[in-house]
Amino acid sequence: MALLEVKGLTTRVSGYTILDNLDFSVEENELRVLLGPNGAGKTTLIAMITGQFRPTAGKIHFAGQDITGWSPDAIFLAGISRKFQVPNMYETLSVYDNVMVSLQSDRKVFKYMFKGVTAAEDERIWEILDFVELAGKASDPADTLAHGERQWLEMGMLIASNPKLLLLDEPTTGMTPDGKQRTAALIQKIARNHTVLLVEHDMHLVRQIARKVTVLHQGQVLAEGALDEVVSNKTVREVYLGKGKRH
C-alpha cells in the first residue's frame, strides 16, 4: 500500500477548478519530484495534503488513515511535514530555539510547562545543526541569516520533527547555483531515511536527483514515470516547451 494516496481530489474556488479529479500516490521511501507549469496545482495539492484547505471532493489517505479534512496540526502529528515556498520560521528566536521547538513531541500544552531540554535532545539538535551547517550560528536570531541559510534552517526544523513524509515546496527558490547544488545533495541525504515529495522548477536540479517524476497540468496528472520517459513525452513537451513554456 502506498504511503500517501490521493483519490479523486477536486478543488473548486470561485468557479475555478484548481485540482480536477486528481489521482496521485507516493510509495514509502520514495524521492518523488512533482513538476508542472505555474498554476498546475502543485502548491494547492500540497496545501490539501497538509490540511490548509479542505478539498471540494476526493480523499487523501496517509499510512492507511483517511486524513481528508483534518487540521494541519493533526496531520503533522500523523507524520507529514511541509516546507513552504517562502522560508517560514520563527524570526526572533535563535537558530537553536527554532530547531528545539520543532523537535518531535506530542505538542500538548501542559507537557513542557516546567521542563527544559534534555541532554539527548540537545545532542539531536546539535546533530541537526551540523547537518544543515548552521552550528556556528546556533545562538543567532533567525532573521539574521542569509536566504539560503534560512531555507536550510527550515529543512533542519522539518528533520527535527522526524516525519514520515516530507513535502518540499521549491526549496531552492532564490538560491545561487552553488546553493542549489548543495541543497540537492542535502535533499538526497534526507531522502535516505524519509519519504520526500519535492516540487521543483529548476530542471538541472531535477535531472540530478529525480527518479520518478509526476507532471501536473491544469489540476490533473499529465504524465508519470522516470524522468527520461516523461521528458520525451509529446504532451509534456507541448505543455512545457510549446504553448506553456515557463523557463
Added chain:
Amino acid sequence: MSAAAERLSRSRRSRATLQRGRLVPLWMLLLGAAVVAVIGGFPVVAGTDSYILLLLGKFLCYAIFALSIDLIWGFTGILSLGQAVYFGIGAYFVALSLKINYALDHPTRYGNKFPDFMEWNGLKALPHFMEPLVSTPFAVACALIVPTALAFIFGVITFKRHIYGVYCAVITLAESLILQEFIIEYQAYTGGFNGITDYSNYLGIPFLWFMLAVTIAFFLIARVLTHSRIGTVLKSIRDNDLRAQFMGYNVANYRIFVFCVSAFMSAAAGAMYAAWVGIISYLDTGPVFSVEGVIWTAVGGRATLIGPFLGAFLVKGLEFLLSGVLAAFWQLLVGLLFIFVVLVMPDGIVGSIAHWLRRHRKGTLTQLREEQDLLAHDREHDWQPAGVPRSGEESV
C-alpha cells in the same frame, strides 16, 4: 579527540546552556532582593502616614497588571486592549464584599445595614444574589475564578475561530467598553459613576508585604513559564503562528492557556487593588486603563519580565512627580512617550539594554575564538556533489 574538536564540544555545551541559563540568575536574584528591600522597608522607615505608602501598593498592583499584559502580548503576540475587564471584575468582587461588610457594622442614616449606594438607588435590601459576598474569602475566590472563566470562554470563542491580531484587539476593546457601560448602567448594584467607596481598606504595612509576596510569586510563575519550553513555544506562536500550526502545535489551545493565566493575574491584581486603595470605579475596568497597561509594558520592554514592572513604576512615578506641574499635559505626554517608544525603542527600556549588552558581549575575544572554531568545523564538513549515486543504485 583533537584539541579543536574538544574546544568545539566545550563551547557547544556552554552555548547550549547559555540558551537556557539558570531559572533565576544571580543578577536577577540580587536585583529582586534589592527592590523588595526598598519597597518593603520604605514604609517602616518613613512611617505609615506617607502618601508614598499608598502609591507603592498601587504600583505593585499596576506592575502585576502590566506583567499579565506582557505574558499575552510580549511573549505570545496577543494584543488585548481590554485586560482591565479582568482587573475590574476582580476588584469589584472584593470591593463589594468589603463594602457589604462595612455596611453591616456601620448602618446608614436610615438605619439600613446594606451599602449606601444601594439605598440611594431605591433598593430596599441587599439583593439576594449578593448575599454570599458577605463572606470575603468567597468573594476573593469569585474575584479570581470568574474572570479566569470569562477569559476561557472568550478564548474559546475567539482563538478557536483563528481570530487574532487587529480583530482580537478590537473585540477586547469592545469588551472593555461594554463592561464599563454595564457598571455605569446598573448603578444600584455597582455604585455607577461614583464607584464603590467608603469601606474599610487594608492600607498598612502587613498588607503591603502580602502584596509584595504575591508580586514575587507571580513574577516567579511568569519566569518559570517563559523560561521553560512552553515559553519558547509561545514565542514561536508570536513570531509565526502559521509555521507553528504546521509544526503540530494547536495554536488556539496555547493562546487560550496563556490568556487564562494572564486574566488570573490581572484579577488578583484587581482584588488586591480594591482592598488596598479603598475606592474602585468603572474607570478601573475601562479601555483607558487597559491601554495604560499596554503602554507601561511597551515602555518598560515587551517580552521581558522586568520591563512591565519598570514601565509601570516609571510612568506612574513620573505622573505622580510631574502631574502637579503639568496637570493639563500629562495624558498628552504619556501618548507621546508611547509613540516615541514604538518608533525609536520598540523593545522598550529593558529590551534595548538587553540588546546593547548582547552586542557588547559578542565583541569579547573568547566569543570570537569560539565563532572561528565552529565555522572551521562547518567548513570541514565533506560535501558530496549532487549526482553521486546512493550506495547500490545507479546514478541518475
